[in-house]
Amino acid sequence: xxxxxxxxxxxxxxxxxxxxxxxxxxxxxxxxxxxxxxxxxxxxxxxxxxxxxxxxxxxxxxxxxxxxxxxxxxxxxxxxxxxxxxxxxxxxxxxxxxxxxxxxxxxxxxxxxxxxxxxxxxxxxxxxxxxxxxxxxxxxxxxxxxxxxxxxxxxxxxxxxxxxxxxxxxxxxxxxxxxxxxxxxxxxxxxxxxxxxxxxxxxxxxxxxxxxxxxxxxxxxxxxxxxxxxxxxxxxxxxxxxxxxxxxxxxxx
Amino acid sequence: xxxxxxxxxxxxxxxxxxxxxxxxxxxxxxxxxxxxxxxxxxxxxxxxxxxxxxxxxxxxxxxxxxxxxxxxxxxxxxxxxxxxxxxxxxxxxxxxxxxxxxxxxxxxxxxxxxxxxxxxxxxxxxxxxxxxxxxxxxxxxxxxxxxxxxxxxxxxxxxxxxxxxxxxxxxxxxxxxxxxxxxxxxxxxxxxxxxxxxxxxxxxxxxxxxxxxxxxxxxxxxxxxxxxxxxxxxxxxxxxxxxxxxxxxxxxxxxxxxxxxxxxxxxxxxxxxxxxxxxxxxxxxxxxxxxxxxxxxxxxxxxxxxxxxxxxxxxxxxxxxxxxxxxxxxxxxxxxxxxxxxxxxxxxxxxxxxxxxxxxxxxxxxxxxxxxxxxxxxxxxxxxxxxxxxxxx
Numbered sequence: 001x002x003x004x005x006x007x008x009x010x011x012x013x014x015x016x017x018x019x020x021x022x023x024x025x026x027x028x029x030x031x032x033x034x035x036x037x038x039x040x041x042x043x044x045x046x047x048x049x050x051x052x053x054x055x056x057x058x059x060x061x062x063x064x065x066x067x068x069x070x071x072x073x074x075x076x077x078x079x080x081x082x083x084x085x086x087x088x089x090x091x092x093x094x095x096x097x098x099x100x101x102x103x104x105x106x107x108x109x110x111x112x113x114x115x116x117x118x119x120x121x122x123x124x125x126x127x128x129x130x131x132x133x134x135x136x137x138x139x140x141x142x143x144x145x146x147x148x149x150x151x152x153x154x155x156x157x158x159x160x161x162x163x164x165x166x167x168x169x170x171x172x173x174x175x176x177x178x179x180x181x182x183x184x185x186x187x188x189x190x191x192x193x194x195x196x197x198x199x200x201x202x203x204x205x206x207x208x209x210x211x212x213x214x215x216x217x218x219x220x221x222x223x224x225x226x227x228x229x230x231x232x233x234x235x236x237x238x239x240x241x242x243x244x245x246x247x248x249x250x251x252x253x
Numbered sequence: 254x255x256x257x258x259x260x261x262x263x264x265x266x267x268x269x270x271x272x273x274x275x276x277x278x279x280x281x282x283x284x285x286x287x288x289x290x291x292x293x294x295x296x297x298x299x300x301x302x303x304x305x306x307x308x309x310x311x312x313x314x315x316x317x318x319x320x321x322x323x324x325x326x327x328x329x330x331x332x333x334x335x336x337x338x339x340x341x342x343x344x345x346x347x348x349x350x351x352x353x354x355x356x357x358x359x360x361x362x363x364x365x366x367x368x369x370x371x372x373x374x375x376x377x378x379x380x381x382x383x384x385x386x387x388x389x390x391x392x393x394x395x396x397x398x399x400x401x402x403x404x405x406x407x408x409x410x411x412x413x414x415x416x417x418x419x420x421x422x423x424x425x426x427x428x429x430x431x432x433x434x435x436x437x438x439x440x441x442x443x444x445x446x447x448x449x450x451x452x453x454x455x456x457x458x459x460x461x462x463x464x465x466x467x468x469x470x471x472x473x474x475x476x477x478x479x480x481x482x483x484x485x486x487x488x489x490x491x492x493x494x495x496x497x498x499x500x501x502x503x504x505x506x507x508x509x510x511x512x513x514x515x516x517x518x519x520x521x522x523x524x525x526x527x528x529x530x531x532x533x534x535x536x537x538x539x540x541x542x543x544x545x546x547x548x549x550x551x552x553x554x555x556x557x558x559x560x561x562x563x564x565x566x567x568x569x570x571x572x573x574x575x576x577x578x579x580x581x582x583x584x585x586x587x588x589x590x591x592x593x594x595x596x597x598x599x600x601x602x603x604x605x606x607x608x609x610x611x612x613x614x615x616x617x618x619x620x621x622x623x624x625x626x627x628x629x630x631x632x633x634x635x636x637x638x639x640x641x642x643x644x645x646x
Contacts, residue, residue: 051417051549052535054429055273061416073547098271099534103548124273125534149274153436158277173275176436 003091003119004145004168007042008204014226015217015252016043016206017233018095020063021080022072023049024237029080030087035242037090039249045122045228048077048096055124057180059231063238074104078112085117093147095122106135110142120145120168132165147171152192156199163201172196172205172224180231181210185219197223217252254575256501256568262450265574267541267567270449271534275433279441280537282356284451290355291348291458303347304462307380308337310344312463314470314626319598326619329480330601330629331467333492340604340631341460341492342373346442348459350377353440360439361385364428366393366421366488367558368400369604369631370444375409385409388427390420393558400635418552421562425536445489446566449537453494453566460495467626468499480624482507486610487580488524488559490566492630497578507579509617510569511610513555514582524553525582526565527573535563541570556585556639559606559631587612589643592633604631605639 007014017036021029029046036044049064049072056064077094084092094113101109101123113121121144126135128148139146145168150159152175162170174189175181196205204225211220212232220227229252236248255265262268262284270280290296304310313332321328333341346363353361361383365371371387378385387404391413394401404411417423432441446453446460468478483500485493487510500506515523523529526541533542535550543551543563555561565573572578583591592608595601603611607630619625633640640646 052422052426054426054536055275055433057430058416065417068549075547097534099542099544099550100548102532102534103544103546125271125537127270127272127274127277130269130271151275151278151436153278154274155278176275177434178275178430181434 002143002145002168003089004043004093007091008169008225013221014042014206015249016045016226016228017041017249018045018047018228018230019233019237020047020049020060020067021077022067022070023063023234024066024241026070026072027080028242029077030084032242032245033084033092034087035245036249037088039246041090041249042226043091043093045093045095045230046077048074048094048100050097050100053097055178057178057231059180059234063234074100078116081116081118091119092117093120093122094118098123098126107138110138110144113144114142118144120147122147122171124149128162128165136165149173152176152188159199159201163203166203168203169225170201170203170205171228172207174207174210174220177209179209183210185210185216193223214252254577256572256577258450258454264568264571266532267539267570268450268453269539270537271539272449272537273433275436276429279432279436280449286356287352287451287455290352296351296355300348300351304344308343308347309335310462311466311470312336314467314474316474317599320595323598324614324619325621327622327624329624329626331463331496331626333463333628333630334601334603334607334632338373338376339634340369340373341463341495341628342370342444343376344462344495345444345456345459345491346370346373346377349440349442350381350383353383353442354381356440358438358440359383360435361442362388362428362431362439363442363444364388364421364424365444366390366424366561367635368393368397368404369559369635371409371411372400372403372407374442374444375404375407378409379407386431387411388414388424388431390414390418390424392419393421393424396558397635421558422550429536445491446494446568447489447536447538447564453538453568456491457494457498457568460491461498463492463495463628464497464499467496471624475624479503479506480626482509482619482623482625484509484511484610484613484625485628486511486560486606486630487565487569488513488562488606489564490569492628494566494568496628501577508572508577509613510572510578510580511613512580512582513557513560513588513609514584515554515556517584518582522554524555524560524562526563527580528582530565538567540564540567541573556588557605557609559604560609581613581616583609583612587615592640593644601629602633603629604633605636607631
């Protein structure tokens with residue numbers, strides 16, 4: 001059983017953290033992963049930086065630009081993850097845009113992920129239809145869980161389709177926004193969370209976008225299986241560096 | 254060979270809709286309705302009326318006698334520069350604003366590089382009374398002050414794109430992020446034949462009025478509908494797509510696409526995507542794309558802000574791969590000289606984008622009786638500062 005599915009079967013709410021690989025410093029990747037595991041995080045999204053991150057707000061854009069400037073590349077990230085499975089057992093997901101993966105070669109990329117012990121991928125700009133048609137078999141061959149997004153605007157019919165194609169969890173985008181918005185959750189989110197809960201999907205849902213503290217984490221996980229924090233974590237890293245990781249994680253739950 | 258979009262939204266290897274899920278409802282709504290809306294009788298009536306009375310179509314097809322003599326062939330210029338707002342861009346914005354109204358959208362966003370598409374969008378928003386926000390790279394805002402002022406006079410809000418290189422690519426990113434943040438009430442008017450399906454096809458269809466007119470105008474002048482060549486400059490490729498559309502399936506018509514070589518193809522300061530690009534994904538479509546080995550999108554360069562784009566529309570990528578179109582790259586210097594030549598020989602000051610298309614005669618020889626139609630996509634008023642600086646006028 002894939003580490004992600006195993007983690008999802010545990011009877012607790014999951015805290016997942018996103019960070020941009022190569023930020024703040026080029027070679028921070030492995031140590032950030034180790035520290036996150038030590039401080040009790042349940043799952044990690046390793047951001048593969050891209051020059052044109054369409055779905056991201058300023059915080060992740062800036063960290064991506066800085067990481068690329070530091071010299072981060074796909075090859076470099078794979079080098080940094082060499083031997084990571086000797087150190088941690090936490091589920092690891094690579095999150096990035098499709099073009100760098102396409103240039104590396106989709107199959108080579110997936111094979112490398114399996115070799116390194118990566119459990120899943122999130123590629124916001126790889127559409128479900130394209131995945132299903134061209135790439136699903138490759139992902140499955142290498143035992144990778146592919147995670148799709150849904151939003152408050154996603155139709156019920158499409159959510160059902162995504163649920164059918166998925167075999168891990170569904171990434172539930174909390175509101176119509178790019179990453180890093182901090183408006184908090186209101187009635188719209190509450191209704192949306194309840195609506196999704198009542199659909200009884202086969203895949204558990206993990207909420208992302210707009211979660212930045214203990215309050216929003218609790219709200220998001222009232223119905224969902226877990227929540228992902230990205231921009232707020234990167235902001236903390238920018239301000240305090242790696243020494244702030246433990247306190248940050250413990251402030252969430 | 255099929256040169257048109259297929260039912261999955263692809264032109265051969267290129268196209269598709271590589272968009273984040275947040276954009277899916279908007280793009281899907283457009284995809285499922287655009288053809289039905291565009292070919293409604295009422296829509297066609299309103300669209301054609303506006304093209305005639307507001308844009309000033311049909312635009313003339315002008316036989317350039319002195320230019321023809323100089324280059325020893327028969328050169329016809331399709332005068333898109335005479336359209337309202339000074340370029341072909343308005344054909345598309347008129348069409349899309351009518352689509353937006355029928356979709357019940359009341360907020361319009363657009364991206365712009367040199368400002369021509371921004372002005373054309375602000376213009377149609379003023380025409381129908383819709384709120385208009387134009388994203389423009391911070392650097393372009395400084396370079397193109399008169400167009401920024403025009404947009405403001407037309408009631409649009411111009412928002413600077415401060416990320417990345419602060420030019421067209423980044424303005425497009427910001428417009429897409431705005432659309433993600435405003436998924437219900439907003440329509441995004443993309444200005445070129447780029448973006449996720451159905452945009453490349455929709456923009457091409459709205460611009461196809463150019464080749465539709467060329468056909469009957471040639472018939473009137475020469476007794477035949479087909480020229481020997483059609484020529485256009487290609488950045489994203491909307492004027493080219495419109496100029497070629499009705500000739501794509503006429504094998505006797507040669508297609509010549511002119512890209513910006515910038516300082517020269519191998520100088521690292523170029524925008525010649527067909528030569529320097531590889532298959533990749535940008536702004537929602539798979540196409541030829543200038544990028545690093547690692548798949549990071551690189552900054553193109555051209556003296557012309559309208560050709561300064563790291564990709565090319567998916568239809569053009571397909572025309573390049575299938576060799577239906579011949580791609581020629583023209584340097585800044587050759588383009589500027591061609592712009593001056595047209596001014597002196599024909600009394601027409603072209604946009605610098607268009608000047609690239611006019612510069613092919615150094616590289617390509619035509620027969621004396623070849624009929625060569627060049628899309629004169631825009632006028633040079635906006636580029637006066639560049640011309641002044643370059644020629645020390």
